[in-house]
Amino acid sequence: MFFKRFRKNTSPEADQSTKDDNSTALDNVRDSDSDAPSPELESSPTMVDAIPDASPELSAEQPIESTPEPIEKEKPSLAFFQRIKKGLSRTSSQLVEGIASVVLGKKHIDDELLEELETQLLMADVGIDATTQIIDKLTKAVERKQLNDGDSLYAALQQQLRDLLVDTQAPMMIQPQFADGKKMPMVTLVVGVNGVGKTTTIGKLTKRLQNEGKQVMLAAGDTFRAAAVEQLKIWGDRNQVAVVSQDTGADSASVIYDALSSAQAKGIDVLIADTAGRLHNKSHLMDELAKVKRVMAKLDPNAPHEVLLVLDAGTGQNALSQAEHFIKAAGVTGLVLTKLDGTAKGGIVFALSERFKLPIRFIGVGEGIDDLQPFVADDFVRALFGTQNSNAQNTTTSS
Ligand SMILES: Nc1nc2c(ncn2[C@@H]2O[C@H](COP(=O)(O)OP(=O)(O)OP(=O)(O)O)[C@@H](O)[C@H]2O)c(=O)[nH]1
Ligand SMILES: [Mg+2]
8 A cells, every 4th residue: 555655663763862962971880780778878068959848738647638639720722722722833833734735625535645645744743653553544444434524534633643642641640658657758760861850850740739738849950061950940949849859969869868868757748859861772871760760669668659751742752762771761640741842843742642651741832831731632633633612611531
């Protein structure tokens, strides 16, 4: 069939990450691979900035609510929808305007039309696997005479895109944790290559969690870059939450261990740990993440409860390769796709979804503190196609 001529190419492309020169320096700050919170984990002084007093109702002795809550309960407002729509405008003009010009108004569907549609999907980084799947289904529907003209093809395509995303819609759940009858913080580890938006995402997520009434603490686990701790502290100040840190060059696992210990003592709801950006194909750097996880488990065998992989949507197909490596090394439980506002390659959402079927917890559609939005498949597709209707007001993010 015509679409078979597009060769399947799943090999990692040349790495597009630009800030990738930290491997040697990170090597220098690596500690031994010891599992235990060994002396070197305790060696640097730990600073805890701006800890607000834990409120009485957050005390570790209090009984804990038992029902997990989705992080976002509000119904999307028009502003919410418009923000996503605006953020997706570049992808929308690449993908949807291209498709609309090719498909809409056509009286007949022939191979040539389907081939043009396929090209448009590939150009927007929907990826070969997802594109093949979509075109395959549409071709069968045409053969069965279920689709007769361009307009019906356009509608069916939107449904196919929605179907591809169904498995990935699962909001981040704030799950109360317990050990020995005591409340434990839900630990979220944030990982990804350099510059994808990890720290910014943490800042935005903190605000979102606070709006849900959660007590949050941050761990400055990026001990590599001198400015990294400061950057996290700025977000801490902005949100008025404690940031646990050590000096640049300290052991990341040590910082996160101290932070978890402090968060447990204070009855914090959610501890979010930042990490240094690292190249996904450098195995020794990826091993450091495994060490961070092992050290955390000394304090809570179930921590981290969430490992968020942050991916820059603008890296296109390279995001697939990053995801593959981080899933192996860090046990990723959810994705955050950032910078959807700055790229025409937002079709990567479909490629990721088709390949990994991992929950996409959030999408980043701008640099502002409110520009992190829970991922809702239906909203995403409607925002992309600019087809908001009255249903938008009734869509919730709960799975
Ligand atoms: N337009 C846009 N910019 C974003 C978004 N998310 C993050 N950024 C920007 O991306 C840049 C890098 O963000 P950081 O949060 O520092 O990225 P990082 O992954 O922590 O980087 P390293 O710590 O160096 O690995 C910053 O200028 C952010 O403002 C987004 O959703 N949209
Ligand atoms: Mg950072």
